[in-house]
Amino acid sequence: MPTDPKALAYFAAGIGAGLTIMGGAAGIGRLAAAAMEGIARQPNAADAIRGAMILSAALIEGVTFFALIVTILLAIK
Amino acid sequence: MIASVLLAAALAGQPPAAHEPAPAPATVEQASPAAAPVEGQHEAPAHDAGAPHAAAPAEHGGEAAGHEAEGHGGPSEILMHHVTDEKYGTFVLGPLDLGPTKHLVFFLVAAAVVLVIVRLAIRSYREGIPTGIGAAVETLVVYVRDEIAERNIGHGDGAKYTPLLLSFFFFILFAALIGLLPFSATSTGNISVTMGLAVVAFLAMQLAGISKYGVVHHFTNMIPAGLPAWLLPIIIPVELLGMFSKPFALMIRLFANMLAGHMVITTLLLLIPLMSAIGLVFGVPMIPISLLLALFIMTLEVLVAFIQAYVFTLLTSIFIGMSAHPAH
Numbered sequence: 557m558p559t560d561p562k563a564l565a566y567f568a569a570g571i572g573a574g575l576t577i578m579g580g581a582a583g584i585g586r587l588a589a590a591a592m593e594g595i596a597r598q599p600n601a602a603d604a605i606r607g608a609m610i611l612s613a614a615l616i617e618g619v620t621f622f623a624l625i626v627t628i629l630l631a632i633k
Numbered sequence: 634m635i636a637s638v639l640l641a642a643a644l645a646g647q648p649p650a651a652h653e654p655a656p657a658p659a660t661v662e663q664a665s666p667a668a669a670p671v672e673g674q675h676e677a678p679a680h681d682a683g684a685p686h687a688a689a690p691a692e693h694g695g696e697a698a699g700h701e702a703e704g705h706g707g708p709s710e711i712l713m714h715h716v717t718d719e720k721y722g723t724f725v726l727g728p729l730d731l732g733p734t735k736h737l738v739f740f741l742v743a744a745a746v747v748l749v750i751v752r753l754a755i756r757s758y759r760e761g762i763p764t765g766i767g768a769a770v771e772t773l774v775v776y777v778r779d780e781i782a783e784r785n786i787g788h789g790d791g792a793k794y795t796p797l798l799l800s801f802f803f804f805i806l807f808a809a810l811i812g813l814l815p816f817s818a819t820s821t822g823n824i825s826v827t828m829g830l831a832v833v834a835f836l837a838m839q840l841a842g843i844s845k846y847g848v849v850h851h852f853t854n855m856i857p858a859g860l861p862a863w864l865l866p867i868i869i870p871v872e873l874l875g876m877f878s879k880p881f882a883l884m885i886r887l888f889a890n891m892l893a894g895h896m897v898i899t900t901l902l903l904l905i906p907l908m909s910a911i912g913l914v915f916g917v918p919m920i921p922i923s924l925l926l927a928l929f930i931m932t933l934e935v936l937v938a939f940i941q942a943y944v945f946t947l948l949t950s951i952f953i954g955m956s957a958h959p960a961h
Contacts, residue, residue, distance in 0.1 A: 611951075
């Protein structure tokens, strides 16, 4: 079966983007669930929890973007 | 309006057959030399089969090439044209070409808007109780000072770094918001711009430690006290890596966030010509769906503009606090 190397790169980019998003979504989902639970138990601490949640979400998101950029480079190079 | 232009382009300029001859030469040209001999064996029969096919839409091929020269080729080119930089002119200064580009123009526009709005806010402040713009800016300034700078740097150093953090906050916010206007661009969607911001943040982190403890003590602060000596060869590279990866993460995060939103909006609008290439039955119902989805992402982008400005400022202040007060 003749395969174009570019086709494989696109294929890898698509699969990589999907896996990246799965990981990022799992991380941020767990984080948000825990934060919601925390706010429900302790509404007074909502502000502090929200700040910490945004910070952790940003860190997870940063790692996710590293992987996404790799996949984008696979697709456009 | 952009959607209708795209639809018109799909209906008038690009019959589905025109798509096929266009990518073919590109793949042949871009195949790497190492892969070429292997490819050649497979390519030969493929070319024979494609020859009668390619002869028929030769006119379309020329037309498509003309379109590509203008930057209105396939969907991926429209997408890249939307997010990449574009030269407006050249101004050679020594070895550098300092000509204005799309992102440079909107970078300066964002900076000018920040200056004008802050000046207006100061003016409304001088007349007693601030109203309008003054009150709006005051809310954000007080938030950055109290909730970001004082909380994360604090201990008497918060006020010193508040102006820097405010500059980051307002520039990133307005650059992202200006990028949402029609016919504009997000200058922070260019990795060079975010690298500039990250370099300033990096210098601020180092200066915060050096001005407080001196050069030597600042760097020895990074090593935890009471560490066994045989761990030093491990901890020093790790800490050096951490020192540089902090601003690197700041740079990538802002760049990718600004780029991703615009790419998603453009992709959703590009669904219209893609679906109408299959048939008008699919293309026309796609118009409201695409527009609604793009509108949703655009409103989300307004939120993202605030969140990213907050996150960049917050992380910078935390890192500055880490080097100014290494004990915790």
